[in-house]
Amino acid sequence: MEQNLIRLLKADEIECRVAVIKESGLSLLLYKDARVDQKILDETFGIFGWKRSHQCIDGNLYCTVEIYDKESGEWVAKQDVGTTGYTEKEKSQASDSFKRACFNWGIGRELYTAPFIWISAGKAEIMYKEDQNKVKRFYCNDRFTVSSISYNDSREISSLVVVNEKGETVYELKEKGSGVTGSPKGKATGKNKNSSQEKTAQKTEQKNSSSISKEQMDSLQAELARTGVSMETVQERYKIQEPKAMGEELYSRVMSALKRTKSTEAA
Known part of the structure; x- marks a missing residue:
């Protein structure tokens, strides 16, 4: 199974979500959705080379993702638990537990190396509403996307550009070293398909x-x-x-x- 090193995410497979917002600006988190996980599993192991199942343990919904190892002829499983979203509790738990289990397999693990993305108020339209206690609640309707992303040989994010819906750059992490890119039109390449790199990623998980x-x-x-x-x-x-x-x-x-x-x- 070692030769099936899971590729890095492309820019158009990464989504942005507002994590914290205040009057001076907001911070973003990078994440992937379940459809990206399914796509990469299909690409890497084939549509019949993986399977998922869900288990309810102590009231929490877990997901187990199994990969078929052709060398041993056995199914190898990794499991994780999901968290509940604000809507559609069962669906959100199922999706979240699946995405977390896929993180355990290495899909999107590079997102954990992302810098803190801070966008100042001058680059985003931050508004607020006052509640019944006259406390300001800030919000932003702007949409942000990853325009380009690059990785170094350790599968860590080395450069990143985030734009708003007008295509204007609102955040940029400049390249710090040569590596592979995850642009929408390009495929991840580079000297990262060897056992030492996979071991590095596995150590990061521990x-x-x-x-x-x-x-x-x-x-x-x-x-x-x-x-x-x-x-x-x-x-x-x-x-x-x-x-x-x-x-x-x-x-x-x-x-x-x-x-x-x-x-x-x-x-």
Whole structure:
């Protein structure tokens, strides 16, 4: 199964969602939908080379994605649990658990290396409504898309351009090294189809159970203050329940992404 290294996402397969919004601007998250997962599974393993099933465990809906290993003649399974959306509870749990299980197989895992995408109020039309307590609730109807994206040889995002519905660039991460591209018209290529790269991706998936030090937490808080990114955004992106227990490896990834993010003053 090793030769079936799952390809990287193309720009037109990535969608943008507003994560946090306030008067000074908003942050975006990059994500994929279930149709992209199905497409890549078909491409990589064939329409008869994979299957999915759902299980209800302790009231939560899980999805198991199985891949047929031609070398061993066995089905290999990976599983994850879904979260509930605001509408159509069962459907949203089924879709979310499927997407999470596909992340375990490596589909779209490169999205976890994305920088924090901050769009200042001058580049987006941010509006607000006041609730009955006169508290401002900010919102934005603008639509954002990924125009281009590139990856380095470690399958990490090295450049990124996000545009609004008018085609105007609202965020840009400039190229930091040669690698492969994920443009809508191009195919992912490069020196990433070998076992060492796959092992690197597998190591990224592993969780680190250790906790970070007080000094590291202070450094994290300082970077959050500098960039204007909220702790809630970090927790949502990296699926962190308790920030202090995120572990050394995950802490390094979060700090690396923050350091590539402009300060609120620059934005």
